[in-house]
Amino acid sequence: MRAGELRFDEKPHTDIRFSGTPGHQPLTRSDRTNLPDRVDAGVEYRDVRIEYRLENQITPSAPAVIDHERVDGRN
Incomplete structure (x- = not known):
């Protein structure tokens, strides 16, 4: 986000929450x-720039098993 001028009439209250399946590691x-x-x-901030990133890493709870016959199209 970019803004030439930015002012908050009230002090903002922010909260970040993540929900979902266990095994995810959000950042x-x-x-x-x-x-x-x-x-x-009441403070005016000028030439504001915010870069926001959300990353989510999935950590498997058990090793993945690949069915090579299904992947290769073999029966």
Whole structure:
């Protein structure tokens, strides 16, 4: 996201939650330019840039078994 000017009338309340199947390892990361991690109400921030990433790694609970006959099309 990019903004020439950004101001919050109220201090924002944020919360990130992940739900789903066990075995997932989510990771979020944001890189901010000209915007602190904790913003203040009424302050005008200029030339703001936010890059947000969400990654999800699936960790198998048991080794995967490949049916080579089905993969190769052999019966």
